Amino acid sequence: MGERKLNEANQHVYRVQGFTCANCAGKFERNVKEIPGVDDAKVNFGASKISVYGDAAIDELEKAGAFENLKVVPEKSSQSSQQTGDYIEKEKEPFYKKYSTLLYSVSFLVFGFLSYFVNGEENVVTTLLFLASMLVGGLSLFKVGFKNLLRLEFDMKTLMTVAVIGGAIIGEWGEVAIVVILFALSEELERFSMDRARNSIRSLMNIAPKEALVKRNGQKLTVNVNDIAVGDIMIVKPGQKIAMDGVVVSGYSAVNQAAITGESVPVEKKIDDEVFAGTLNEEGMLEVKITKLVEDTTISKIIHLVEEAQGERAPSQAFVDKFAKYYTPIIMVVAALVAVLPPLFFGGNWETWVYQGLAVLVVGCPCALVISTPISIVSAIGNAAKKGVLVKGGVYLEEIGSLKAIAFDKTGTLTKGIPVVTDYNVLGSQTNDKELLSIITALEYRSQHPLASAIMKKAEIENVNYSDVQVEDFSSITGKGIRGKVNGITYYIGSPKLFKELPYAHLNTELEDKIRTLQNQGKTAMVVGTKTEILAVIAVADEVRESSKEVIRKLYRAGIKETVMLTGDNQGTANAIGNYVGVSNIQAELMPEEKLNFIKQLREKYSKVAMVGDGVNDAPALAASTVGIAMGGAGTDTALETADVALMGDDLRKLPFTVKLSRKALNIIKANITFAIAIKFIALLLVIPGWLTLWIAILSDMGATLLVALNGLRLMRVKEDE
Incomplete structure (x- = not known):
């Protein structure tokens, strides 16, 4: 360590x-x-x-x-x-300058064939022109190939060098020159394809402006983002992009956050709201207090994490790497056997079978196989990032594609996580409604429970003061509620089962029926009381996301076998929400460790299981799942760093897209690997009747590389609504 x-x-x-x-x-x-x-x-x-x-x-x-x-x-x-812009700048270079070496090589080849038709194959001028084409087009190839041969390192350049030398020895000048040019072209296509895939995410680097208007010492200055400090006040005018992460301290506007969260609809921003670098301020002027340095902004973290993810080797990549390690030396041995065995033991012509052996070397180049997985992984992860889904590595991209079950936390995932008080029933005429509400709010204020905010909101709406209430001996009763002493009386707030455990304060049949009715309406009922009596019942409802029902339906259509809702809420509320959204399994009244145990059971049943939560409260369950998916990663460092996948926006609709993209990536990777190996195998079979030529060999290799690259790049074009 x-x-x-x-x-x-x-x-x-x-x-x-x-x-x-x-x-x-x-x-x-x-x-x-x-x-x-x-x-x-x-x-x-x-x-x-x-x-x-x-x-x-x-x-x-x-x-x-x-x-x-x-x-x-x-x-x-x-x-x-x-x-970042280097590749783009290269694109702007004149074609003849960018590919001058290749063009010169092709020119010599064309003149070589003209000489061949005029002067014949054995002519010195013809041979020299073909030789010039080979040397111009393949000089860098030969340098590396010779060094590899001396060190006994066998890669595709070693194979090509041996094939070219052998072809020259047996006098196949024209074919060898074409092989060299086609190999150079194949490498250029491979480089171009990978650059296209890489730039799918690198283009995000240019989203955030390099300068910002900052207010310092009463003056407005345009400052480079590298010189902006935490605490500076940045001014963002309508129509401008936001240069740094921060919190709005003045102004009101709508901000387009598509670059970060993938949301197409602008989000309103007011005082105390968070804004992100790279997003577009559409309407009003904003003054933003900087909260992060340029290297710590959300967009910088996304780019860094995605680039790291692109480097993580997926299981299929590990297979390809291992396969290629043994594949190249085996091809060398096969080529040697093809060249030597027929002439030695079956009376074959040496020149014919040496030529066939050289063709085997060329067809054996593993270019298409080696590029088959990385280009697909880079394209898919880059596309996901642009749509607001951060996948932390190729291994998770592949795992999502093989998921059988997905578990959802209820609050903040299937629901909006913004609860409101729907019912406040005070029992008994002796209790003052507002006085009791102030005590309840003072206790909930000290609680970390998600429903506490709803009660505090109700107190503010009704102008109930709770800040002056003195609370003593406050404590949380895990999974059941809270308690605290006010004016010498100990108050309890929590689930109905908490009061079933208290010695004197019992729920009567009428009250139990009332609570059950509230729960069946999808509300969470909390009971308020002391050790001796029940004082009130408060019902809180968390609004279900409009998209939840549609998301569950799409997941089933995508082949997910089971969807589960996990919640600490009561069974009645859980049933109302779970049945509405359409999950197949509802698990209610769970303690945190019970959520963890349920995920473990689900893994035993299905092997591949995802957990979707907020990335903080559900950390143990997220960690125990095959793939942990965090909601609302933008601005949440914990979600960005701990989850395997982060949905940057608070939008569950990205989940079916992620599953679809992953499955498409898996299919394309498998197709690429199968195709790359199959094309080699078919070409090698042509050796048996003696039909394999250097032309066929290099064209099969180049064709396979091109098709594999184009197939992988298709993942950049996968859309959410396909």
């Missing part, structure tokens, strides 16, 4: 430019680990970052990535912040 802490304290994160493939990222990681002074290193291919544990200079890191001409920049430097 001590070593881990030491490593984390000495962690340095860098952004990396120039990755062409996952294999190259793996090689860079291994090279960095060999640098003296580096304890460990971890590449995040999805986010193009590397975490280095230990000490290494930038030039040492770039030397470790010299095989790929990688550029390394510290994550928190100003250079790094500009790197």
Whole structure:
């Protein structure tokens, strides 16, 4: 544990430019680990970052990535912040300049074929033109391939280098030149696809303005966000984007929070309401007190967490990595056997079977297989983040897709979590209504119970003063209620079962019928009394979310077998709400540990179970589930950091979308892996009749890579209402 802490304290994160493939990222990681002074290193291919544990200079890191001409920049430097737009800037480069190497290589190839038709295959000019095409288009490939051969490292560039050398030896100059060009094109397509996927989340970095109008010492100054301190007052005019997280101290407006929560409808903001960086102020002028530094804003945390999530290896990625590790050496052996066995034992032509062996090497390149999973994971997680769903890793993305049951906390999840007092019945003519309400409110004020706010609201509406009431010996009775002494009398407030346990204050039949009626109406009934008598009954109702019923219906349609509502509320209230929203199982009057135990039982039955709650009160149950899903992650650090998935807005409708996206991602990953392996297998079968050519080999590899990449990118286009 001590070593881990030491490593984390000495962690340095860098952004990396120039990755062409996952294999190259793996090689860079291994090279960095060999640098003296580096304890460990971890590449995040999805986010193009590397975490280095230990000490290494930038030039040492770039030397470790010299095989790929990688550029390394510290994550928190100003250079790094500009790197977001690097890919976009490259897009603006003239086509001929950006792809000059490839164009020169193609030009030599075209002239080579012209010479071939005019002068013949054996002509020196023809051979030199094909050779020039190979060297121009494949110089970087050969450099890495030769080094790998010397070190006995076998990756796709090693395979290609051996194939190109072998092809040149047997005189297949034209085909080899085409293979080199198509391989370079395949790498470019792979890089382009991954950049598109990465930019789906990196584009969020440009949402928040880099400057803000700040009020300091009576003056209004435009200040860079890096120079804004906590406590500064920021002025946001109508139509402007909010640059920093903070709390409204003056003004009223509607703010579009789609970038953070995925909500399309603007949210009203008044004094004491929280606002987030990157959201759009639509109507009035706001003065906002800054509560977080620029690196701690919600949008910064989302970007950081999503990039970390993109680097987390999903189970399917672990399978692909393990498969590729053994796959490449096996292909080398198969290629050698194809080239050698037929001529040695079956009288085959050496040139023909060496050619077939070289074609096996080319078709064996695992480009499509290696990119099949990361591009899908990066695309899906990026799309989810843009829709207001933060998925903390590929493993959770896959787990959501295989869920069989989902449990929901009632308060604040299926309901709005904003309770109101619906009934206040004082029993007995001797009791003063307002005086008793002030005592009840004074006790509830000290309580952490969600329903306390409803009673406090009622007291404020009726102008009942409770702040002057002196409460002594206050204590909470877990799962049942509260008690406290006022003017020497001990008062109890809680569920009806609390009063069944008191020695003298008993509920009569009439009162029990009244409480049951209130509960059957979906209200939570609380009894107020002393040790000797019942004084009042208060009923509180928490309004059900309009979307809850629709969400449960969509989840069943998506294939979820069981939906469960977990609540500490009474059975009558739970039944009224549960039956209305349509859950298949209602568990009421649960203590926190009983919620936890129920989730464990559900896991034994279904294996894959999710728990949806607020991320704080339901922490044990969230932790015990396969996937913990927190509601309202925006502005809630606990939810962002502890949940496996956070629904950024207070919108349960994002849940069916998340399940659908996950299942689509799972299907696409499986399809990609199956297709990538199948296309190789089919191409290898062509060896038996001797039909496999270098052309077919490289086209099958490039075609598979392109189709796998495009299939993965489809996840960026999955919509909520599909």
